[in-house]
Amino acid sequence: MELHPQILEKDGKKEFVILTYEEYERIAETLADYDDLQELREAKNLEHDAETQSLKDVRTALGI
Template structure:
């Protein structure tokens, strides 16, 4: 888990924005990109319609 050192900007007493050190921002961005890659990989495995070589041979023979 990343320890964040955010500073909050307020408007009318309500937190409106969080400001992070740049290095923390880059780490979060990298983690989000990794998560997106993992999600894409899992989605592609669900869609995998691979066929074995023996099945292809059977299809070509008949």
């Protein structure tokens, strides 16, 4: 991801960054994807020892 930030200084210190809206949206989407991935991994870890059933068993139980 290529960014083109404009950095604004206040009292000689870097204080603010200005990005195009498109760049902001890409960053926001990437962060949202990262959050989703973290939540998925957490859920997977919580369910790692959960009981499972094969597709064949489910079909048999449902009569399909």
